[in-house]
Amino acid sequence: xxxxxxxxxxxxxxxxxxxVGIDPSLAQQKPIKIGFIVPLTGPAAAxxxxxxxxxxxxxxxxxxxxxxRPVKVFVEDDALKPAQGLAKARKLVTEDGIHxxxxxxxxxxxxxxxxxxxxxxxxxxxxxxxxxxxxxxxDSPYLFRPISSGIQVMHPFGEWAYKNLGVKKVxxxxxxxxxxxxxxxxxxxxxxxxxGKVIQMIWxxxxxxxxxxxxxxxxxxxxxxxxxxxxxxSLRFTKQFEEAGLKGKMKILGxxxxxxxxxxxxxxxxxxxxxxxxxxxxxxxxxxxKKFVQEYRRRYGFVPSFxxxxxxxxxxxxxxxxxxxxxxxxxxxxxxxxLKKTKIADAxxxxxxxxxxxxAVHNIYVRKVERxxxxxxxxxxxxxxxxxxxxxxxxxxxxxxxxxxxDYPPCKDCK
Amino acid sequence: MLKQLLGRRITLLxxxxxxxxxxxxxxxxxSYVVELLTQMLIWAIVAMSLDILMGYTGMPSFGHATxxxxxxxxxxxxITRYHGSFxxxxxxxxxxxxxxxxxxxxxxxxxxxxxxxxxTMALGMVVWGLANxxxxxxxxxxxxxxxxxxTLGSSLSLKDSLNFYYFTLFFFIIILGLMVRxxxxxxxxxxxxxxxxxxxMRVLGYNVWLHKYLTFIITGAISGFSGVLWAFYNGFVSPxxxxxxxxxxxxxxxxxxxxxxxxxxxxxxxxxxxxxxxVSVYVHRWMMIMGLLFILTVFYTPEGIYGYLKRVLGxxxxx
Numbered sequence: 001x002x003x004x005x006x007x008x009x010x011x012x013x014x015x016x017x018x019x020v021g022i023d024p025s026l027a028q029q030k031p032i033k034i035g036f037i038v039p040l041t042g043p044a045a046a047x048x049x050x051x052x053x054x055x056x057x058x059x060x061x062x063x064x065x066x067x068x069r070p071v072k073v074f075v076e077d078d079a080l081k082p083a084q085g086l087a088k089a090r091k092l093v094t095e096d097g098i099h100x101x102x103x104x105x106x107x108x109x110x111x112x113x114x115x116x117x118x119x120x121x122x123x124x125x126x127x128x129x130x131x132x133x134x135x136x137x138x139d140s141p142y143l144f145r146p147i148s149s150g151i152q153v154m155h156p157f158g159e160w161a162y163k164n165l166g167v168k169k170v171x172x173x174x175x176x177x178x179x180x181x182x183x184x185x186x187x188x189x190x191x192x193x194x195x196g197k198v199i200q201m202i203w204x205x206x207x208x209x210x211x212x213x214x215x216x217x218x219x220x221x222x223x224x225x226x227x228x229x230x231x232x233x234s235l236r237f238t239k240q241f242e243e244a245g246l247k248g249k250m251k252i253l254g255x256x257x258x259x260x261x262x263x264x265x266x267x268x269x270x271x272x273x274x275x276x277x278x279x280x281x282x283x284x285x286x287x288x289x290k291k292f293v294q295e296y297r298r299r300y301g302f303v304p305s306f307x308x309x310x311x312x313x314x315x316x317x318x319x320x321x322x323x324x325x326x327x328x329x330x331x332x333x334x335x336x337x338x339l340k341k342t343k344i345a346d347a348x349x350x351x352x353x354x355x356x357x358x359x360a361v362h363n364i365y366v367r368k369v370e371r372x373x374x375x376x377x378x379x380x381x382x383x384x385x386x387x388x389x390x391x392x393x394x395x396x397x398x399x400x401x402x403x404x405x406x407d408y409p410p411c412k413d414c415k
Numbered sequence: 416m417l418k419q420l421l422g423r424r425i426t427l428l429x430x431x432x433x434x435x436x437x438x439x440x441x442x443x444x445x446s447y448v449v450e451l452l453t454q455m456l457i458w459a460i461v462a463m464s465l466d467i468l469m470g471y472t473g474m475p476s477f478g479h480a481t482x483x484x485x486x487x488x489x490x491x492x493x494i495t496r497y498h499g500s501f502x503x504x505x506x507x508x509x510x511x512x513x514x515x516x517x518x519x520x521x522x523x524x525x526x527x528x529x530x531x532x533x534x535t536m537a538l539g540m541v542v543w544g545l546a547n548x549x550x551x552x553x554x555x556x557x558x559x560x561x562x563x564x565x566t567l568g569s570s571l572s573l574k575d576s577l578n579f580y581y582f583t584l585f586f587f588i589i590i591l592g593l594m595v596r597x598x599x600x601x602x603x604x605x606x607x608x609x610x611x612x613x614x615x616m617r618v619l620g621y622n623v624w625l626h627k628y629l630t631f632i633i634t635g636a637i638s639g640f641s642g643v644l645w646a647f648y649n650g651f652v653s654p655x656x657x658x659x660x661x662x663x664x665x666x667x668x669x670x671x672x673x674x675x676x677x678x679x680x681x682x683x684x685x686x687x688x689x690x691x692x693x694v695s696v697y698v699h700r701w702m703m704i705m706g707l708l709f710i711l712t713v714f715y716t717p718e719g720i721y722g723y724l725k726r727v728l729g730x731x732x733x734x
Contacts (some may be wrong), residue, residue, distance in 0.1 A: 040699050077695050082558060082653050087454065087536050088690045094447040108653035111560040113652055177556050206547075307421065337551075405550050 003236045009382035017138045031072040032322065032329050035092035037085055037103040037113070040077035044105055044143055046231070047262055047307045051103070051127070051327040053300050054311040058319070065223060066319050067327030074098060080105070082112035089113045099329035100125065100318065107131040118142055123335050125318060127310055128178050135389060136399045141336055144358045145316040148279050148389070150182030151404060153256045155391035156364050156384040157192030157277035161253055164382070165275065167223040170198050170253070173214065173237075174228035176203035176406070183228045183255040185404035188411070190391070197413045203406060216299070219415075224250050230257035235266055242270040251275065259369055262305035264376050267369075271376055274369045279360075281367045283377040285401035303375070304348075313347040320344055351386075359389045425728055437584060446576040450648075453580045455688045456587045457644045462668040462680035463594055464637035469666070470675030471598060473610030477532045478519075478539030480665045482512040482635040484657030485542060486642030489560040492552070501565040505643050512639020513632050515542075518530050520631035524624065539662055546654040558653025562646050573647065583644055590637060594677060597633070606630060610675075616671045671712055673719020682721050 034056060036047040042300070052075055059071050074096050078085035085104065092098045093116075093392065098342040101117055102125040104110050110129035124143050130150035159371040161167055170191060174180035180203070188198045200219045204211065215237075218225060225246075229237050234257075241247055247270065254276035257263070261282045264271060282293050292312065296304040304312070321342040325334050343353040350363040364387045367378035390398050402408050441449050465479040493499035493507060542623035543579045546553045553559070564573040573579045582617055595605045608616045617623050646652055655661065664687065672683025687705070695701035716723040 041702050077699060077701070079691075079695075081655055082651060083454075083649050083656070084691060084695075086649055087451065088696075090450055091447050091692070091696065108556055108558040108651075108655065111558050111653070112649060112651045150429075178550075219689055356681055405555075 025084060031070040033072050033074065033096060033100075034064060034318075035089070035096065035098035035101045035103070035105050036073055036075045037078050037088050037092070037101070037109070038075070039080040039105055040075070042080045043231070044080060047104065049307070050262060050305050050307040051105075051311045054304065054308040055315060057296065057299060058312050058315040059308075061316075062319055065320050069327045071319075076103075077123050078109050079102070080109065081134060082106075082108045083282050085109035086112040086116060092121060093117070098122070098290055099165050099332070100335070102314070102318070103127055104129050107134070110134060114140070114143055121332050123332055123339065125314060127314060128307065129154075130182060131403075132389065133183055133399075133403055135357045137357075141358075142332070142339070144339055144354065146317050146352060146354070146360045146364070148256065148364075148387075148403060149359055150179055151186035152360075152387060152389045152391070153277050153279065154183045154186035155190050155362055157253075157366065158187040158192075158196075159194045160277075160382060160384060161187075161224075161226075161275070161365055162191050162194035162196040164211050165209040165253075167196065167221045167226070167252065167253075169199050170224050170226050171200040171202065171218050171222040172198060172226045172228075173202045173204065173218075175208070175233065177206050181227045181404045181406060184226065185228055185409060187253075187255075189229075189404075189409050192409075197412050198411055199415070201411050201414060209236075211237050212244070215240055215244045215246065218246065220246075220249065222250055224253050226253040226255075229259055230260070231263055234258050234263040238267060238270045238274070256306065259367075259378060260306045261303050261378070262307060264369065264378065267301060267376060271369045272371065273382075275366065276369075276378070277364055278306055278378075279330075279362050279364055279367050280306050281378040281380050283367070283372060283379050284348070284350075284365065285380065286348075286350070286352075288403075290341035290346045302376075311350060313344075313349055317342060317344050317352055355388050355390075355395075357389070357395070361386055362387045363387065393411050441580055442577060449576040449580050451688065453576070453583050453648060454692070455685045456580075456583045457641050457648060457649050458665070458668065458684035458688055459681040460590055460641035460644075461638050461665050462589060462684040463591070463674065463677055464634040464641075465665050466669045466674060466677055466680040467594060467597065467606070468630060468634045469669055469678075470673075470677075471603065471610060472606040472627060474521075474627065474631070475528075475532050475666070476535040476662070477659070477666060478535035478537075478542075478662050479634070479638055480662040481535075481539040481657055482516055482638040483642035483645060483665075484546070484652070484661060485515050486512040486639035487646040487652045487656050488546065488553065488559075490643045490646040491562050493540075494562050494646075495559055501567075505640075508643035508646075509636050510638050512642060513636035516632045516635025516639075517628075520628050520635075522606070524627055524631065536659060536662070537683065539657065539659055539714055542657045543654055543659070546657050552585070556654050558651050558655075560651040561648050562652070564647050564650070579648070583648075586644070590640070591677075594637075598677065600730075602629075604628070667709065671709065671719060673721035673723075676721045679719045679721030683719065686720070 038051050042050050057248050064071055074092055076088040078088055086351045100123045104126050105128040107129045110126050118140055122142060126145050127147060132151045134151045135145050172184045174184045199222055202217060204213050204214050252274045254274055256278035258276050259271055259274050293303055321338040322329055329335055340354055345351045352360060352362045364384045365380045366382040369376055370379045370380050461480060462485050469475045489507045489511045490504045493504045519538045523531055526534050547556055566572045571578055573582055605621055609623055609626060613623050668683035668687050669680050673679025690705050694704055
């Protein structure tokens with residue numbers, strides 16, 4: 001008898017699988033539905049949590065309503081896997097009937113999802129996916145990136161570093177993958193165009209645990225080392241760099257994620273004086289930024305990272321666009337047109353608007369790690385206003401160039 | 416005698432039930448569920464081919480999904496860069512996977528047991544490294560996108576979830592039949608013999624190495640076939656399709672479903688795809704559930720869920 005009962009349970013379970021899937025129209029059309037795909041599990045889970053926290057805060061800020069319609073957010077886990085991300089996108093579109101898709105951290109997950117949402121004519125705000133060519137095509141009107149592309153931050157920083165820091169020769173160090181190539185090569189290009197020399201490029205494996213063998217290779221003729229790491233990589237690198245006795249002998253420059261607040265929270269004196277660039281700093285001295293940091297800190301107990309601010313501002317920007325069309329999100333053509341036009345001036349990171357290719361144009365801040373009142377902070381020492389993904393280059397010509405890679409632009413001064 | 420007959424009948428009924436469900440129910444389900452079922456079938460093909468290698472021949476490979484990934488890559492490159500035909504991509508994908516398996520087999524078959532496991536894993540890592548670092552050819556970790564599902568004949572578009580599902584099901588059934596045939600053939604029986612005792616088989620005059628080598632190639636080719644489907648299913652490939660975890664997942668499917676049973680592999684594939692995509696919607700700690708299930712399986716039914724069902728059904732018949 002018990003066996004029969006067990007069989008019944010199995011049958012019911014299988015039946016449920018279908019019932020749940022059968023009728024998407026059960027859900028009412030009333031709320032504005034937003035899908036949010038982030039890697040809640042896996043090595044980027046901590047950053048994903050920052051993103052979800054910021055999302056919740058943004059929705060609470062507007063009282064859970066835009067233009068009189070309630071906002072419903074569907075958070076899904078892609079586990080940093082493209083196939084799972086795509087499956088979740090399908091689920092969000094066909095089961096939940098979302099009006100806008102947002103989130104996504106990895107370039108490859110973005111690559112998997114983008115053609116699908118394009119086919120479904122669904123507005124898609126890709127958040128932390130960095131490959132520069134995502135926003136090079138003019139024929140993908142539904143895709144927006146209201147944040148820097150992988151090359152956007154380091155183009156201005158390379159030039160700035162040469163002109164303002166007295167640094168002539170640089171060694172670069174980075175994780176050996178696309179996000180690293182984009183950032184480091186962008187720095188490399190503008191630094192050399194300004195007159196500097198990159199004399200060595202060290203690429204560490206993406207699963208590097210011990211930096212000692214790589215740090216010992218650094219050519220000590222250099223005035224500075226320019227790094228692109230994040231999370232625990234940043235923590236280990238800065239510690240080992242100091243242990244090797246190099247700190248103080250040469251400056252440390254960093255990409256956007258290197259001493260971002262998500263890593264800085266766990267760093268000590270070894271991080272002092274690191275100079276880096278990003279579209280955000282939690283120590284940014286404007287009323288909008290201060291208000292955001294204070295409120296975020298009250299809610300979650302620590303300062304917002306780049307990931308928090310990214311989602312918070314991007315969602316505010318989306319909400320502003322939805323408001324401008326009176327909440328009529330069912331008309332995706334209208335929403336896309338509104339997104340193209342929407343500018344916000346009072347975001348924590350400063351003004352935000354889109355370029356002709358649906359990528360963010362915003363300020364890039366040069367920051368220096370200093371000891372603040374309580375913790376380490378990224379004190380802003382320079383602001384480079386209104387930076388586009390193409391920097392000073394002509395967009396059409398830039399798009400025709402090969403993407404940045406390990407060997408492009410080639411390192412002329414490396415031995 | 417009667418009991419045995421009844422047992423057979425239950426198995427038969429279950430089989431018919433499952434077939435009917437797979438054939439008839441999908442048109443009534445949403446496209447999301449249909450896509451998930453398609454994914455289950457694709458994984459089931461990989462898991463079954465690994466089962467022949469691992470469950471029947473006793474060669475636990477930690478790099479079996481590598482061949483799936485390799486043919487997915489060959490498909491992606493052929494379609495997007497050289498505008499190859501669908502049929503061409505399919506044939507080439509299978510041949511390419513078979514070729515890779517033939518090459519890797521020469522190295523891997525020098526070892527047995529744990530060492531075999533380690534070598535297959537290392538070979539898988541080599542492929543992953545290539546996919547990641549040979550950027551000009553594979554587009555690095557951004558992957559290759561826009562592998563568009565073709566239209567068969569004049570009107571049967573595989574972009575439609577249901578069409579693609581039946582397309583996959585068609586090949587799934589053929590491959591299932593092929594594998595059952597392999598297992599029942601003298602060749603398949605020899606494989607089981609090799610699993611039980613290699614030295615005895617050698618003494619009996621069988622060419623053990625050749626049998627293992629052929630199995631390695633055949634299962635690699637089958638895994639490669641599912642890779643072609645996988646590339647079209649997702650519309651893109653990335654290095655994650657050739658990484659160790661991908662192969663690990665295939666291994667877990669077999670272990671979970673029940674090695675050496677073929678049907679167990681199908682069940683395992685189904686359950687794991689289900690947990691990954693469906694349970695994760697409701698439970699953010701879905702990986703814990705998966706881990707717990709594995710631990711429970713290892714502790715209470717090391718013969719896998721298929722073995723468990725068989726045992727319980729056997730008891731029921733005795734009552």
